[in-house]
Every structure is written in C-alpha cells, then in structure tokens.
Amino acid sequence: MQVEVSGSAVISLLVDNESGALARIVELFSGRGYNIQSLTVAPVDEHGQTSRVNIVTTGTQSSIWQVKTQLERLVPVSRVVNLTAEGPYVAREMALVKVVSSGEPRTEALRIAQAFRARAVDTTASSFVFELTGSTDKLDSFIELMRPLGLVEVSRTGVASICRGPQTIQNF
Template sequence: MTAETTIAAAERHVLTITVDNEAGILAKIAGLFTARGYNIDSLTVADITDGHDVSRITIVTHGPPEIIDQIRAQLERLVPVHKVVDLTEVGPYVERELALIKVAGKGENRVEALRLADVFRAKVVDTTTASFVFELTGAPEKIDSFVSLMKELGLVEVGRTGIVGMIRGAEAA
C-alpha cells in the first residue's frame, strides 16, 4: 500500500440523506455500511418536515472515493431515500456538533474550568457546588480541544450529538 493509497483510504466524507420517515430505514442504511465493513464515525437523524414524513440523516465516515460513490449509489436505490449528497464533494459546507460536558472540581480547578468555558463560549446549563455541565456547539475539533482541556480539571462525562452539516450559500443540497 502506497502513501497515496493510505491517504485515499482515510478520506473523511459527510453524507446527508433525505428519507421517508418510516420504521426500519435507519437499519437498512446502517446495514449498507456494515456489509461493506465501513465504520460510521457520526450519525444524526431528525425529522425535517411539519408533517413528520421526511427525515434527514447525516453520516460521517472514512473511505476512498470509489467506495463512497458505491455506497451513495446503493443508498440512492433504496425506495424511501429521496436524495444523497456528499457534502465533502459539493463544495464549501458548514458542520456543527453539540456536546454536554460534565466537569467536577473545587477551588482553582473550578475557576479554571469556568475561565476556559468562557474562552470556548461554552454555556453552563447545570451547576452544583461540586460540578458543572457545559453545553458547547461548534466544529468537532473545537469540542475535542475543550474536552481535552477538561480532562485535567475533572472531566466526568461527555455526551455528543454527532455532526450535522449543510452546504454554504442559498442553494439546498
């Protein structure tokens, strides 16, 4: 395997899939990834219409372009799938993730956790005399950095939503 092959194999792709909101569709989609032996790094699903009849699934995965193209083609063949877009290929896009981060500490560690939360624009959503729960929204790298810093200050628990992405500009994906 050459260096170029290794880089291609590790390409990150953000796929958005618009589907009918029906039972079993998520299992079918996850099954396509499982059958090919590819991991889903992040998965989010939410209803996107007033009538609750259409959902948007965002999947982050790694793989060479030819495998991602194959997965896209197979996803597009599923009857309840309306549209599959690889945001990574369509141009500039925005991605965000939400995390809840619980940090326990007293004294200087507590003060430092609050100071860092302010720098990262994390919001305190719960507090006790011994802990905080911070809410942080941003790029996954921003959340990773904040979590890493909190490990030294008393990190207790992390919950993450997964990535949601959207192309930039006035057009829909």
Template sequence: MSPVEQHIERHTISVLVDNEPGVLARVIGLFSGRGYNIESLTVAEVNAEQQLSRITIVTSGTPMIIEQIKAQLDRLVPVHRVRDLTLEGPFVEREMALVKVSGAGEKRVEALRIADIFKARVVDATITSFVFEITGTADDLNRFIDLMGQLGLVDLSRTGAVAMSRGTGGL
C-alpha cells in the same frame, strides 16, 4: 492501485429519506453489511408535511469506497437524495456536547475560564461540578474535551454531526 486511491478521506453525507419505520435500520445495515465505518450519525425529521427526514453520516474511506457508499445509499428504496457535502463545496457542520467537570478551587475557576474561551454555556452547576453545553466543529469539541479532561472530566454526552450546504440550495 495508485497511492491516491488508497488515501483515506473523511466525508459528510446527507441523505434525504422517507420518515418511516425501518429506514434507519436499512441505512445502518448497508454500512455494517459491507464493513463500512460510521464515525457519526444523526437523523431528524426535516419536513413533517412530506414526511421526510435527513440522515447525516460522517464516514471515512478511500475515494472508491466513498463512491460505493453513495451509490448503494442511492439505491435504497426510501432514499430521495444523497449529497456528499464534502465534495459539493462549502457547508456548515456542527456538533453539540454536554460535558460534566468536577473540581474545586483553582481547577473550578480554570474550567470556567476555558469554557468562556470556547463559548460553552453552564447549563447546570453544583458546589462540586459544572455541566457545560458546547456547540462547534468536531475539532472544537475535541479540544475543549481534552482540556476539561485535565481539570476533572466526569461525564460526556455528544451528538453526531449535523450539516447542510451553504448558500440558497435546500433539501
């Protein structure tokens, strides 16, 4: 194989599925059964009338593995459409995190200053801690979390990526 084929790429894949019991388990089973890694996974209903949900999966692999993942997803019965947003062109991708930071004095002031720079909102505050809500790209969240780690990070809860293509195209 050529070196290009061995290159590991990160892809965001959007899968439109029937909103019914067991669909997510089948999708996850496809990944685990073949040893594919899921970096991030989110799922939510997107059309109640048609009972459709969107599963957004962030995965990585060689171009050949990514093609296999998409082909196998497309063969699952409850799947309506598989879209590789990474290859289709510009898309919007966001994550959200709740970040709890404890500290007093200068560290407390610094945490608020950094949160302001990253446009994180304070959603809970006590005398000794803050819980910040931050939304952005995975890189934005990683940088914010790293900085808060130096100031007294206590707890962290993070969503997976949600994504959609830019422009007028829909489901």
C-alpha cells in the same frame, strides 16, 4: 495499483420517515464494512414524513463513492449528497460536558468554558455541565482541555450539516 488516501466525508440524506429506514442505512454500513463516525437523524419537513440523516464516514474516495451509490439504491432514500465533495458546507455538533472538580481546576474549567463560549447549563457546588456547539474539532479540543480538570462524562450529538449559500440538498 494506486494507493488511495483515506479521508472523512459528511454525507447528508433525505429519507422517508418510515419504520426500518434507519436500520436499512445502518445495516448497509455494517454489512459492507463501511465506517460510521457519527450519525444524526430527525424529521425535517412540516408533516414529519421526511427525515434528514447526516453521516460522517471515513474511507478512500472510491469507497465513499461506493457508500453514496449504495445508499441511493435504498428505496426510502430520496436524496444522497456527499457535502464534502460538493463544495463548502457547515457542519456543527453539540456536546454536553460534565466536569466535577473544586478549587483551582474548577475555576480554570470555567475560564476555558468562557473562552470557548460554552454555557454552563447546570451548576452545583462540585460540578458543571457545559453546553458547547461548534465544529467537531472545536468540541474535541474543548474536551481535551477539560480532561485534566475533572472531566467525568461527555454526551455528543454527532454532526448536523448543510451546504453554504442559497443551494439546498434538493437541487444537487
């Protein structure tokens, strides 16, 4: 048998905004042993009846195909698109990063934050809360740089994603 390479994929779903819909999706992942690296969900239509779920998952190509077909079986799920497989897409997330320090590390943190175009959304004499938006990689490296500079807490949203160009999730 061929050994398949594992990779990560961004899957976007449109689901009916009903109670239990998210539980169905999450339980499908845990019940079948698939990974969830991050998950975001929020209503996206004008009546609040449809939610968009973005899931970053890892696995072999065939297991990610399985994830997609299994998700498509769920009654409240109206659309499933593997953005990674379907072409160019934008995937962004936001992080709030708290740094507690003074003296040289504090100045250095602020300097790096400026380089990353992070905003200080809360400032006290001993702390900063930086808000940073970007790709998962960018957030990862920012957090790594903050670690020796007094990093005490991180809150991340997980990935929101959308395909590039005029195409929408509806016409895949």
